[in-house]
Amino acid sequence: MAKPTPRMLEVLDAKYITPNMRRVTLGGNGLSDFPEDQESAYIKLLFPQPNDTRPLMRTYTVSAQRDDAIDVDFALHDAEGPASMWARNAQPGQQILVGGPGPKKLINNAADWFLLAGDMTALPAISVNLAQLPDDARGYAVLEVTTELDMQILNKPKNMEIHWVINASPNANDCPLLERVKALAWLDGQPAVWAACEFHSMRALRHYFKTIQQLPKTHLYISSYWKVDNTEDQHKVEKRQDAQTELLN
Incomplete structure (x- = not known):
C-alpha cells in the first residue's frame, strides 16, 4: 500500500497547555481528505533543509481531531530539536508539510484490567x-512529567487510577517510571499493558513486563519515543537494532 502524499497544513493556533507541553492546532485546505478517527495515530512533520537536501522528519501523535483541525501536543525539553523549537515558536498562519497518518497504536481492550505507562512524549497517546x-x-x-505543573486533567474511566511521577532530569541510569509501576498492586486477571517512554526506561519496563510478569505479546505494547542525549535519527537506528536483538531472544 502506497504511503499517503504529504500535505501542507496551516497553524491555526498554538498555546501552552502546561509549562512543558505546547499544543499546536493544524488545519487548512490540506486537511480536507485527512481520514476520520485518527486520534492516537502518528504523523510525520517535515522540516526543509538547506541545499534541497532530504527534509528532517519528526514523529508526533494526533492527540485530538475535529472536522477541520487536528491537535498535536509537543513535550518541550531544555535541549530542543527542530520539532520542539518549531512548536515553541509556531504562530497562526505558518505552514508545515505533514506526512501520514500512520497506524493507530491502542491498548488491547480485551483484558480484565489495564496499565498504561509513559513519560511526557507519550502523554498525548496515553490520553487517547x-x-x-x-x-x-x-x-x-503511570505518567512521568517534568514538574507538578505539567500534570493534566485526563478523561478516563472512574476506576482507572492516575499516578504521577515527577522527573525533572531524565537520564540513562534511573527509571522512576519502573519503580512506580513495580510499587502498584498487581490486580487479578489478565492485564493489558501499553507503555512508551525514553529508550532506557522502555528497556527496563520491557524486561519487567515480559520476564517478571510474563505478559503475552497479545497484551503488551511497548515502544521508545526518544533516547536521552540522542537525536531522533540516532534513536531510530538504535531502536531498530534493539528490536532486531529482541527478536533473537
Missing part, C-alpha cells in the same frame, strides 16, 4: 487510550 477504554475499565496510568 484512556479516553477510549470501556466505562467499567479498572487499572492504572
Whole structure:
C-alpha cells in the first residue's frame, strides 16, 4: 500500500497547555481528505533543509481531531530539536508539510484490567487510550512529567487510577517510571499493558513486563519515543537494532 502524499497544513493556533507541553492546532485546505478517527495515530512533520537536501522528519501523535483541525501536543525539553523549537515558536498562519497518518497504536481492550505507562512524549497517546477504554475499565496510568505543573486533567474511566511521577532530569541510569509501576498492586486477571517512554526506561519496563510478569505479546505494547542525549535519527537506528536483538531472544 502506497504511503499517503504529504500535505501542507496551516497553524491555526498554538498555546501552552502546561509549562512543558505546547499544543499546536493544524488545519487548512490540506486537511480536507485527512481520514476520520485518527486520534492516537502518528504523523510525520517535515522540516526543509538547506541545499534541497532530504527534509528532517519528526514523529508526533494526533492527540485530538475535529472536522477541520487536528491537535498535536509537543513535550518541550531544555535541549530542543527542530520539532520542539518549531512548536515553541509556531504562530497562526505558518505552514508545515505533514506526512501520514500512520497506524493507530491502542491498548488491547480485551483484558480484565489495564496499565498504561509513559513519560511526557507519550502523554498525548496515553490520553487517547484512556479516553477510549470501556466505562467499567479498572487499572492504572503511570505518567512521568517534568514538574507538578505539567500534570493534566485526563478523561478516563472512574476506576482507572492516575499516578504521577515527577522527573525533572531524565537520564540513562534511573527509571522512576519502573519503580512506580513495580510499587502498584498487581490486580487479578489478565492485564493489558501499553507503555512508551525514553529508550532506557522502555528497556527496563520491557524486561519487567515480559520476564517478571510474563505478559503475552497479545497484551503488551511497548515502544521508545526518544533516547536521552540522542537525536531522533540516532534513536531510530538504535531502536531498530534493539528490536532486531529482541527478536533473537
